[in-house]
Amino acid sequence: MPQQLSLQIKLNDDATFENFLVPAGDSKHLLLTLLRDSWPQSDEPSVYLWGRPGSGVSHLLQASCHRAASSGLPVQYLPLRELMEYPPEAVLAELERLPLVAIDDVQAIADRDDWQEALFNLFNRVRDVGGHLLMGGDAAPRELPLALSDLRSRIGWGPVFQLEAPNDVQREEILKFRAARRGMTLEDEVARYLVNRAARDLHGLMDCLDTLEKTSLEAKRKLSIPFVKQVFSW
Structure with a gap:
């Protein structure tokens, strides 16, 4: 195993393929099939995902690591924005010895x-x-603001997938889906109210869901608009 720096990086427990909603007929089904069922066992040495915050890029990178780790494969997930204070050669040392490395x-x-x-x-x-x-x-490989053009070229060598950020209707569906995964019932009007009032990004919506799960269990209350207003003082 590579001898690396001791980095405090932990995968999000909720970032799994099972927790990633893809509507019927959506083009993301092809990507999920590749990541979940075929890769990294396939011959493709690299895959690049890109999209705006909230599009699911980080979720799918971590889900791939969870899946590989559950099969007994050693993996490493590296969110680069959290690692800029470290020397790059030390962080990336000998990672080629791992079956899967996810660079976010x-x-x-x-x-x-x-x-x-x-x-x-x-x-x-x-x-x-x-x-x-x-x-x-x-951003797409050719649009990444990287001075090293050879690196941009390398990033685009393998399959490249763009992930679109969900619209409001899709955010509502994701909220209801994730609530159901936790054993909670989230009615359409409550999901719509949360999307209209909470932070626009999915991370903020999931934080709201975390809070509602905890408080509804403590108060033994179902998720309703009056209860949501009370919890968040909206």
């Missing part, structure tokens, strides 16, 4: 030539040994 927030190294060079070198090492890199960012 690649746009975070836009102003760091040292990180770009280190990631480029890791990319080459992974390909040399037949490993797998799963990467995520907020």
Whole structure:
């Protein structure tokens, strides 16, 4: 196993494939099939996902790590925006020895030539040994603000998938889906009220759901608009 820095990085327990809602007929089914059922066992050495915050990029990177780890494979998830204070060579040392490495927030190294060079070198090492890199960012490879053009090129070598951020109707469906996964019933009007009043991003909505789960259990109350108003003082 690689000898790395001791990094305080933990996968989100809720970031699993089972907790990722994809409507029938959505193009994301192809991506889920690749990540959940075929990769990293496939011949594709790298996959890149991109989309705005809330589109599910980080969720799917972590879900892939959860799935691989559940099969007994050692994995590493690295959200780069949280690691800029560390020396890149030390963080990325010997990661090519792992079956799966997930690199998130690649746009975070836009102003760091040292990180770009280190990631480029890791990319080459992974390909040399037949490993797998799963990467995520907020822009298409050619639009990433990276000075190292060879790194942008490498990122785009494998399959590239764009994830669209959900609209309000889809946010409501995601809220109801995630509530049901927790054994909670969230009526349409309550979901709509939350989407209209809470933070626009999915992270904020999930934080609201966490709070409602805890308070509704303590108060033995069902999720209604009056109860939601009381909890959040809206």
